[in-house]
Amino acid sequence: MISKQKITSFDALIIGGGIAGGEAALNIANTGYKVLLIEKDLSIGGKMILLSKVFPTLDCAACITTPKVSEISRHPNITLFTSCEVSKINKIDENNFEATIIKKPRYVVIEDCTACQLCEQACPVSVPDEYQFNLVGRKAAFIPFSIASPKAAAIDIENCILCGACEKVCPTNCIDFTQDTEEYQVHINTVILATGFKLFDPLLMPRYGYGLYKNVITSMQMERELAPTRPFNTILRPSDGKVPDKIAYVLCTGSRDASIGNPICSQICCMYSIKQSQLLMGALPMADVTIYYINIRSFGKGFEEFYQQAKGMGVNFVKGKIGKISEKENGNLILRYEDINENRVKEAEHDMVVLSVGVLPNQDATKLFKTDELKLDPYKFIHQVDSLLSPAKTSIDGVFVAGTASGPMDIPDSILFAGSASSEAISYLIQHK
Amino acid sequence: MKKKIGVYICHCGGNISDYVDVEKVRQAIENEEGVSLAKTTIFACSDSNQKDMVADINTNQLDGVVVASCSPKLHLITFRNVCERANLNKYNYVHANIREQVSWAHSDDKLGATEKAIHIVKAAIAKVRYAESLEPNKIVAQKAVAIIGGGVAGMKAAIALSDKDCPVYLIEREFFIGGRVAQWDTMFTTNETGKEVVTKLYNNLILRPNVTIFTGAEVIKNVGSIGDFKLKVKIAPRYIKDKCKEGNLQKAIDACPVVLPDEFNFNITTRKAIYHNFPSEYPQSPVIDIKNCTRCGKCEQICENIDFSQKEEILDINVGSVxxxxxxxxxxPKDGEFGYNEVDNVVTLPQFKRMIELSDKKLLFKEKEVKNIAYIYCVGSRQAEGENTYCSRYCCTSAIHSSLLVKKKFANIYNYHFTRGIRTYGKQEVLYAESSQQGDIYMQSYEDALPIVSRINDKTIVKINDILTGGKEITVEADLIVLVTGMVPRADNSVGALFKLPKGRDNFFNEIHMKLRPVETFIDGVTISGACQGPKNIMESANSALSAATKSYSYISKGILETEPIVAVVDKNACSWCNSCSEACPFDAISKIEIGEKTIASINNAVCKGCGMCLPVCPTDAIDLIAYSSKEIESMIDSLI
Amino acid sequence: MAEKNMKSAKILVFSTEKISDPAIDMAGLLKLHYPPTVYTITVPCSSGIKSRWIMHAYEKGFDGVFIAADGSDCIFGESCTEKTGHIVSRTHELMKQNKIEPARLKMAAICSVCSESFVKQIKSFNEYLLKNSNS
Amino acid sequence: MEIEKGKTAKYLKEKREVAQEVKDKQKEFLKIKKAILDALKEDALTIDQLTQKLNMAKHEVVFYLMSLVKYGFVQTGDVDDMDEYFSYKLKNNG
Structure with a gap:
């Protein structure tokens, strides 16, 4: 059953509550315009809020995202919808768009939830925690993560056994299983697409053994192991809970590889791997960290210095292409690789391997537009019609793109891009008033 | 004196708590005089903690708040806002820096770090005890922005601001608009030429009544600050009358006997003392290079539009943001750096780009046809010995793009790339793939053994030990060597000094925080964009220009700006007017007034910038700065010992 | 505390909000270590420091005072360097009158990225103070 | 039908069936939870020791044990002499 609701109009619709969408929302709202920010997940903050520390300054990601998400959630000009998806956008005329928004039930009244976690304790279900990239479990009644915004519980209805234990203990009666999907029609004058990116799924490269060998993990999983809200008490390998002491990074996993359909460079993997290597050296002073790379792309402000700093700390950089990874009985991994320096094939043993997975397009936004075509570039990112001078412009007038929805980029570039998209959107609103 | 102070000590998710025993700090300060609440928190800046703080302030009627966390440059404003939301005047908030100046600085000494954190929090408590509620000064913001630099970034920012109905002054030092991009031929990714891009922007700009473009113009003085910058702009004459017709001017140019290296073409060609940059340049009027003009008068005889009587102008402009x-x-490159200026056929990448554009049919260098081209990468970037340790970001892509272009335009070209690892990040990677597929040869040098350029028997040879072939020594005979030079800050960056803009380790202008405040500077009201902040390609420059425009606009869009109410105050009883303070004040904010029998100093709050220069010169110690009074500073000192 | 003093001297640093304090922050960011008995009080401009504050610090037991001055980068104008210099010489006079070794007050211009220079200056000041204490 | 707050699960139960797979997984979790907690009653154990005692795959023991740490049933004990493996014990003696 879907209830239909008509709600008031907004000046700008921003799709995606990650760092780019959030930044754009704040910029536009601060100029006095009404913004509707739509996030499909339970919390805003995107991928960044789940990171440990960020290069090249090693600020904790939370220190940068939490004040922003907090500002977003209380901004008088921003209406925030989480657990929502835009199902279609019709362009009626020049600066008039109509969007249909589907709000999935959270089964919790956000305003009433105090995040006391009693429901979490009471819930008898345990399933893999997607916010910890499946390294530990979570309950079916759960708060996504400790710095989530809104910080409120949610019910994972797919895994819920409807025992009712959560609502019995809830002190504010905020759990409500009668909630249903809702649909909204919204009128807006401009749209910003900040739908972000998808991480490469290393299951598509069976030769690295991800999924099969438990000690082959993705960089996002390592990111969680290093974060303050980490799944384990320290860095552990998932196969047997051992503290690793010989960790390898495989760069360009799913990037610069036409054979898996992604010929471009993901722009961030070198740097986040170098950052993780520095954090690992700090967390496990006795550990060896080796980074297998093709080229190190430390191109941004302060990046080259950061790379040199990692070398100085003793991180081992090996110019080499990984052919195959195999597992030993004790869970250690044998990396067969072409050592480019020595021009021969070699093998090395590590007790944990981190796949530095690349950035892929999120194609969610492409299906939205019914009346106009949202063009994509050859790599399926949102096409920039004037990529040199107006990078935020898309093939639809009045629809702008920000952040990684148009291609791989790091956090500073995403934030600048969001500033750029908000400038275009504000100009568009002023010019079409 | 405050009686109900709330203190929050932040773990910063380990950034602090890994080195500072935050619980010990909490215990050490919870019984300090006036402290009624002392908590630790994993992330003080998180939404949930901010909400808790608001609730704490309200339920406990706190009258002062201290958060001990990261540098105040990051989150002072965050926590001031928390206080405001709890209806506590934000000047009752004091920030203690126990991350940058404690946990990180003393990560080698946990006991020492904890001890220091305790003292620093105590000092912050001492300061907050004396804190007073204050109202910010409100000033009228001039609704106009001065953009310094008429390259792509400046022009994009000008359009963005003009679109927002904000008047713009675009101030370009050169006589022609367009900056570096005007000098480029086709560009990745769109293959538009630099000229096309500049033309597009210029044609858009000149239609706008709220954009004023100055060329040959330099800011020579700046007085004032955010909301009200008063700039003096010096405009050099072109010595050509407005609205002149081309016809005779070209003859005048032809007649000019002075021949000079043409900087627009990076000195690979020459120009006259009366000159154009290129035929479709903007503004479409030549200029006389008066420094090199011999005043022979030949041009004047031919063309009636030459006017040597034109004078330099000084304009005053008043803007809210810069x-x-x-x-x-x-x-x-330095003389001898990879053969530069010593071996004949060594050019820089910018020179090479001009050569490609200016050559027709055959690529000639000093009359000889060029076939083998060697590119040496990272010249002036990633220097192990030298001041530029950074990567210049654009040059790998730019060099590869040029190498593809030269191959397309001319026959029989062979490209040899002497790299230090190609950095065609993102979508630029496809260029590198295309170049490799076309048979360009890529080699990579060891970090400690860069390629060597030498001249042997009239031949120019590049030698490398190539990583990609297992360290094999490879030599290439090259007709032309292109040094892939990076970006450096403008040699003459004096305009930055005029605004006191801080520079980073790389000597480019520095932002406050790369992620939180990426286009703002420590100088309120001054934003930065484009490559003056660090190497960027055109798309990145456009993004940062639009970001900076958004930020500059936000300063002035409301017409009213709030500034810190931190000003000097005079103790009427102690003051006996001696003029010392007024002499010390750099802003003329102090004058004398008569109160009854007495003459004392009076501070003009709207003009006072709160520097405190008047404080130490007062013989009777009659002046204090709000929030930095002697009682506050001295009680902080008492707590630190 | 006395035992601590054997290891490192107690130094009070006056830094400035926009120029030298960012440099001291960056020293932390770069993990450039210096003695933890170095404490900072931040003021808007180094030319606004009162001699009585410096004297107060010695009175209360600080071994040294270091003024991390704005130098020519000062946002309040070029006169800052000269004025800060005057504060130092006036304070030196006061110190002599109170039989305090003038070398226990030091000033250096610290620009907004002078982190290494700050740490170097502080370390040598600390060594000097340690050598000349207990006398 | 008026639905009482705090007892809304019943309402949804009428409209939506819980998949058998979900029920099975929940039962399995409870079983493993009990087994791990029982095994730790006597003594603190390493993952290796737990694996032998429970006859489970090691990586599964890691996953479930870490979840129980997160849920507050188990806590991390000491690390061995080689700094490689931690032992785990019941929190507050169960």
Missing amino acids: LMATGFDPYT
């Missing part, structure tokens, strides 16, 4: 877009200089 947006810097002054760009970069290409690195100039």
Whole structure:
């Protein structure tokens, strides 16, 4: 059953509550315009809020995202919808768009939830925690993560056994299983697409053994192991809970590889791997960290210095292409690789391997537009019609793109891009008033 | 004196708590005089903690708040806002820096770090005890922005601001608009030429009544600050009358006997003392290079539009914000650096780009046809010995793009790339793939053994030990060597000094925080964009220019700006007017007034910038700065010992 | 505390909000270590420091005072360097009158990225103070 | 039908069936939870020791044990002499 609701109009619709969408929302709202920010997940903050520390300054990601998400959630000009998806956008005329928004039930009244976690304790279900990239479990009644915004519980209805234990203990009666999907029609004058990116799924490269060998993990999983809200008490390998002491990074996993359909460079993997290597050296002073790379792309402000700093700390950089990874009985991994320096094939043993997975397009936004075509570039990112001078412009007038929805980029570039998209959107609103 | 102070000590998710025993700090300060609440928190800046703080302030009627966390440059404003939301005047908030100046600085000494954190929090408590509620000064913001630099970044920012109905002054030092991009031929990714891009922007700009463009113009003085910058702009004459017709001017140019290296073409060609940059340049009027003009009068005889009586003008402009877009200089190699200026056929990448554009049919260098081209990468970047340790970001892509272009335009070209690892990040990677597929040869040098350029028997040879072939020594005979030079800050960046803009370790202008405040500077009201902040390609420059425009606009869009109410105050009883303070004040904020029998100093709050220069010169110690009074500073000192 | 003093001297640093304090922050960011008995009080401009504050610090037991001055980068104008210099010489006079070794007050211009220079200056000041204490 | 707050699960139960797979997984979790907690009653154990005692795959023991740490049933004990493996014990003696 879907209830239909008509709600008031907004000046700008921003799709995606990650760092780019959030930044754009704040910029536009601060100029006095009404913004509707739509996030499909339970919390805003995107991928960044789940990171440990960020290069090249090693600020904790939370220190940068939490004040922003907090500002977003209380901004008088921003209406925030989480657990929502835009199902279609019709362009009626020049600066008039109509969007249909589907709000999935959270089964919790956000305003009433105090995040006391009693429901979490009471819930008898345990399933893999997607916010910890499946390294530990979570309950079916759960708060996504400790710095989530809104910080409120949610019910994972797919895994819920409807025992009712959560609502019995809830002190504010905020759990409500009668909630249903809702649909909204919204009128807006401009749209910003900040739908972000998808991480490469290393299951598509069976030769690295991800999924099969438990000690082959993705960089996002390592990111969680290093974060303050980490799944384990320290860095552990998932196969047997051992503290690793010989960790390898495989760069360009799913990037610069036409054979898996992604010929471009993901722009961030070198740097986040170098950052993780520095954090690992700090967390496990006795550990060896080796980074297998093709080229190190430390191109941004302060990046080259950061790379040199990692070398100085003793991180081992090996110019080499990984052919195959195999597992030993004790869970250690044998990396067969072409050592480019020595021009021969070699093998090395590590007790944990981190796949530095690349950035892929999120194609969610492409299906939205019914009346106009949202063009994509050859790599399926949102096409920039004037990529040199107006990078935020898309093939639809009045629809702008920000952040990684148009291609791989790091956090500073995403934030600048969001500033750029908000400038275009504000100009568009002023010019079409 | 405050009686109900709330203190929050932040773990910063380990950044602090890994080195500072935050619980010990909490215990050490919870019984300090006036402290009624002392908590630790994993992330003080998180939404949930901010909400808790608001609730704490309300339920406990706190009258002062201290958060001990990261540097105040990051989150002072965050926590001031928390206080405001709890209806506590934000000046009752004091920030203690126990991350940058404690946990990180003393990560080698946990006991020492904890001890220091305790003292620093105590000092913050001492300061907050004396804190007073204050109202910010409100000033009228001039609704106009000065953009310094008329390159792509400056022009984009000008359009963005003009679109927002904000008047713009675009101030370009050169006589022609367009900056570095005007000098480029086709560009990745769109294959538009630099000229096309500049033309597009210029044609858009000149239609706008709220944009004023100055060329040959330099800011020579700046007085004032955010909301009200008063700039003096010096405009050099072109010595050509407005609205002149081309016809005779070209003859005048032809007649000019002075021949000079043409900087627009990076000195690979020459120009006259009366000159154009290129036929479709903007503004479409030549200029006389008066420094090199011999005043022979030949041009005047031919063309009636020459006017040597034109004088330099000084204009006063008044703006609310200044947006810097002054760009970069290409690195100039030192004599002998990879054969530069010593071996004949060594050019820089910018020179090479001009050569490609200016050559027709055959690529000639000093009359000889060029076939083998060697590119040496990272010249002036990633220097192990030298001041530029950074990567210049754009040059790998730019060099590869040029190498593809030269191959397309001319026959029989062979490209040899002497790299230090190609950095065609993102979608630029496809260029590198295309170049490799076309048979370009890529080699990579060891970090400690860069390629060597030498001249042997009239031949120019590049030698490398190539990583990609297992360290094999490879030599290439090259007709032309292209030094892939990076970006460096403008040699003459004096306009930055005029605004006191801080520079980073790389000597480019520095932002406050790369992620939180990426286009703002420590100088309120001045934003930075484009390559003056660090190497960027055109798309990145456009993004940062638009970001900076958004920020500059936000300062002035409301017409009213709030500034810190931190001003000097005079103790009427102690003051006996001696003029010392007024002499010390750099802003003329102090004058004398008569109160009854007595003459004392009076501070003009609207003009006082709160520097405190008047404080130490007062013989009777009659002046204090709000929030930095002697009682506050001295009680902080008492707590620190 | 006395035992601590054997290891490192107690130094009070006056830094400035926009120029030298960012440099001291960056020293932390770069993990450039210096003695933890170095404490900072931040003021808007180094030319606004009162001699009585410096004297107060010695009175309360600080071994040294270091003024991390704005130098020519000062946002309040070029006169800052000269004025800060005057504060130092006036304070030196006061110190002599109170039989305090003038070398226990030091000033250096610290620009907004002078982190290494700050740490170097502080370390040598600390060594000097340690050598000349207990006398 | 008026639905009482705090007892809304019943309402949804009428409209939506819980998949058998979900029920099975929940039962399995409870079983493993009990087994791990029982095994730790006597003594603190390493993952290796737990694996032998429970006859489970090691990586599964890691996953479930870490979840129980997160849920507050188990806590991390000491690390061995080689700094490689931690032992785990019941929190507050169960």
